[in-house]
Amino acid sequence: MQATLTVTPAQLPEVLLHVAVVRPVFLWGAPGIGKSSLVRSFADSLGLDCVTLLGTQLAPEDLIGVPQIVGDRSRFAPPEAIARHEPYCLFLDELNASSPEVQKAFYSLILDRRIGTYELPAGSVVIGAGNRATDNALARPMASALINRMIHIHLRVAVDDWLSWAAGSGIHPWIVDYLVQRPDHLWSAPPKTEEPFSTPRGWHMLSDAMHSYGDRLDDDTLAVLAFGTLSTTHASGFRAYVKTVRHAYDLETVLKGEAGWPRGAEERDLLYFLSETFRVRLVKGLPQSKEHASPAGRQLAFRAKTLLTELAEISLECAQLVIATDDDGAPVLPSWFLVEVSRDLPRLAAARS
Known part of the structure; x- marks a missing residue:
């Protein structure tokens, strides 16, 4: 039905x-x-x-x-x-x-x-x-x-409803914080193959298992639990988020220039997570019209172009992920910003070389 x-x-x-x-x-x-x-x-x-x-x-x-x-x-x-x-x-x-x-x-x-x-x-x-x-x-x-x-x-599924419930129901704080940043990861459509997929119940099961391990939960074990309860994409993103928590390495430090994009091959999942988080930040922080941009919005746009140049040097795929269209082919980021990116990125890349 x-x-x-x-x-x-x-x-x-x-x-x-x-x-x-x-x-x-x-x-x-x-x-x-x-x-x-x-x-x-x-x-x-x-x-x-x-x-x-x-x-x-x-x-x-x-x-x-x-x-x-x-x-x-x-x-x-x-x-x-x-x-x-x-x-x-x-x-x-x-x-x-x-x-x-x-x-x-x-x-x-x-x-x-x-x-x-x-x-x-x-x-x-x-x-x-x-x-x-x-x-x-x-x-x-x-x-x-x-x-x-x-x-x-x-x-x-309603993310706000679930997060309100989770806050008072003992759901692991890492899960709550992650889904606040990535509410689109709470649920995924059931796949046609026999594999885990993300649901509120799956996140709840993951939380119970994480609480059971407590401080003894290492990265490899977390991966086993996450990939056993969530979709592959969401499990990978959550695992990368936990790395940022454990190493005090998040997007804010990158935006402020206190840290650069992770470059090691073993940190590629972290790079993907930060790229996706960067995309979400730009969607929320950039106005649809440049004329109505606040000083903070203009500063974010200026900093974003530099960061995109640096990101493209490490992984062109991750840089493209930030500015990619949605599933229907429509732009997600404001058109004026995308125009400036296409105009300024070659210049910025040349200036850095």
Whole structure:
């Protein structure tokens, strides 16, 4: 299912508070962005137990129950996890990954809040969740009858929401600081091959592993952990960032002239990281119009041209990375600055030689 409109994690509780209490909800979203934890937090906020059923681990009888003889008749006895007397939150995780037979077993539970003779207690809420087929995750088509029984909400990743949560949840400070600088690295689209990719859950797992190692975490071990939880590009960038932290070597020292670009072959990942950070700094610090540039903006532009010349001497690829266009071929840096770069760089390079 394609998303027309989406909500952020911070917006979701308010939506659920008004919607899930009156109608079943299905929450769509990419793997690892926090759907399950958000549902559990919502249940906690209402003072309800959260009973989670994984669609991929169920058979129809796990919902319908097994028949038992009562008097001279038989009736189905729903499982103990569901048949509760107090209201609760029934969370049907990976619902659209379950078999068609299991999905059919959910029909009456979702629409009528009933299984056989058992009815969910008043005040209970029913929430389903699942990944999209476009995420390369296990997802089966849902019948129109099931789709039409729920209100569908699409969740998207929101960096500010995650960073606010991370600040009070013990996420490793290096991870928080890195994602403040590179918010685009919080999440990456699932690849078509079997390899790690970046998600809020992946960063959380990396944080837990880093805390476990503590001060004994060396660079090689960090690399193993990062490349085991994140996309290759993001893992390489984070590893380079940690080097800057450990060696007090960051972009500010380069901008101030207190240090030069790293030149050693063993520092190439650090050079790439600083180049990407330099690009982000220019995007934020340079105005779109030169006439409206502040003194600080003009000084940054002047210093940037010198640094680009020095960077090109070490790695033309890294220098091109700084001024590259976006994925659609549109300029990212202001046009006036790019014009000055193309005009002044040969002159600056000649002056340095």
